[in-house]
Amino acid sequence: MSRRQDPGWRDRAATDLLIGELDRLDSSGRALLMDSPLPDLGIALRDRDVPFTQYHRRALGNLRASSWPAPGPYGLVTLRLPRAKEELSMGLSAAASVLSPGGAVLVYGANDEGIRGAMGTLGETYSSVEALVVGGRCRVLVGTGAKVEAGRRFRLEDWKTLLDLGYPGLPPGWVSYPGVFSHGRLDPGTRLLLDSLPPLPAGGRILDYGCGSGVVGFVVLERGADLALEMLDHDAVALEAARENVPEARFHLRDGLPTENRGSFDAIVSNPPFHRGKAEEPAMIVSLIHRAAPFLAKGGVLVFVAQRRLPLASPLREQFQEVNVLAEDRIFRVWEGRNPKPARRL
Structure with a gap:
């Protein structure tokens, strides 16, 4: 089946790209998986003895969903790139609100979903941003140094x-x-x-x-x-x-x-x-x-x-x-x- 005929290729390709980088990351402490579309990422963390919590905004397949992630702190947060830029901004602020000092947030998605442009949005909430890896028409971006100054929107009602x-x-x-x-x-x-x-x-x-x-x-x-x-x-x-x-x-x-x-x-x-x-x-x-x-x-x-x-x-x-x-x-x-x-x- 070609990628044009397979609507799930973006989830699989972006997730596989992220899993390939896990061993390069400091995975001390708990991880928070935000809107992870596949079980593969959780399985990969479990295989590495990394404790993690899942957060889903949408009850797709009747997953357990909620409007805001559970309190941290988390040393690592992963976020599947959403469709809307403002939703990405809200998700990155939610991640920053539960991230431990020195922790990192990883945003992953396909090129035709706008992952390249997400770098600028990531920089609005994190002081250091870079492309961690590129491949398979996807990218994984990493942000560290969450900006927690007064006025950041760290609750749902702030949005x-x-x-x-x-x-x-x-x-x-x-x-x-x-x-x-x-x-x-x-x-x-x-x-x-x-x-x-x-x-x-x-x-x-x-x-x-x-x-x-x-x-x-x-x-x-x-x-x-x-x-x-x-x-x-x-x-x-x-x-x-x-x-x-x-x-x-x-x-x-x-x-x-x-x-x-x-x-x-x-x-x-x-x-x-x-x-x-x-x-x-x-x-x-x-x-x-x-x-x-x-x-x-x-x-x-x-x-x-x-x-x-x-x-x-x-x-x-x-x-x-x-x-x-x-x-x-x-x-x-x-x-x-x-x-x-x-x-x-x-």
């Missing part, structure tokens, strides 16, 4: 952003954090979804799947009557924002639908995730279509937005008796699947 998203009904002071989906703006797909949401049944039970900071769920509650809203996302930081924006909802930190509540939702609404890191994974949306139907009550509805180029009509017709396009523009399409078919399987 809170208050926004005016400019959509009718959304209040000013909308809470978001770096790395939350569409941080700092209302993305066009979500706007199209909100503009075309159908009326939802009064007193209904609604799930906002992939809720991010809670925009869709908030608008659903504003427009509906006596709705019971549940919100689900795999990003622990996104759920912190959603809890502040929509405190009356019930929240699920999960990668995928909850194991309970089958057949109990009157509607599932979503701007579903479409990427794992840099790679597009349309199968994630197809999986949502197939798995959503068993969680809907009789007469229930799935409403979601996706890129219009994706062929989603067939999987929707497999699961729902009625399939409609509620809206579309040049890039996005809002789909509705109504009345799940009786023979439904996960």
Whole structure:
């Protein structure tokens, strides 16, 4: 399989490059692995008798996730390069907050993910930075001498952003954090979804799947009557924002639908995730279509937005008796699947 066809090559190549340098590093004390995508790094440290703690911001594969790493100190912190520059800045500050004096942070990622440009961001938080190793279209950067002067943002709440998203009904002071989906703006797909949401049944039970900071769920509650809203996302930081924006909802930190509540939702609404890191994974949306139907009550509805180029009509017709396009523009399409078919399987 070519790299173009293999979405996981960046994780493997960057992780292997980092593992190859472990014996050159001072690994005294505990290590903290931040957002390590593969078990290989932990196995390599265990083989070297280095104690370590894992931190995951996102519950991918339903890993245990949290919004901030556990207190240190740690002699070594590794950080898998995130997609957004501001999320990288927040991650580096989180690492500095738990790093022992003289400790090092290692950032690893692929060239086409922006690892070269991460050197400057690393230098904002660490006084000494360099490329430790380059190879396999990846790099490992190292930072030492964490800048711990007054004013550094060493808590999650220090990174809170208050926004005016400019959509009718959304209040000013909308809470978001770096790395939350569409941080700092209302993305066009979500706007199209909100503009075309159908009326939802009064007193209904609604799930906002992939809720991010809670925009869709908030608008659903504003427009509906006596709705019971549940919100689900795999990003622990996104759920912190959603809890502040929509405190009356019930929240699920999960990668995928909850194991309970089958057949109990009157509607599932979503701007579903479409990427794992840099790679597009349309199968994630197809999986949502197939798995959503068993969680809907009789007469229930799935409403979601996706890129219009994706062929989603067939999987929707497999699961729902009625399939409609509620809206579309040049890039996005809002789909509705109504009345799940009786023979439904996960």
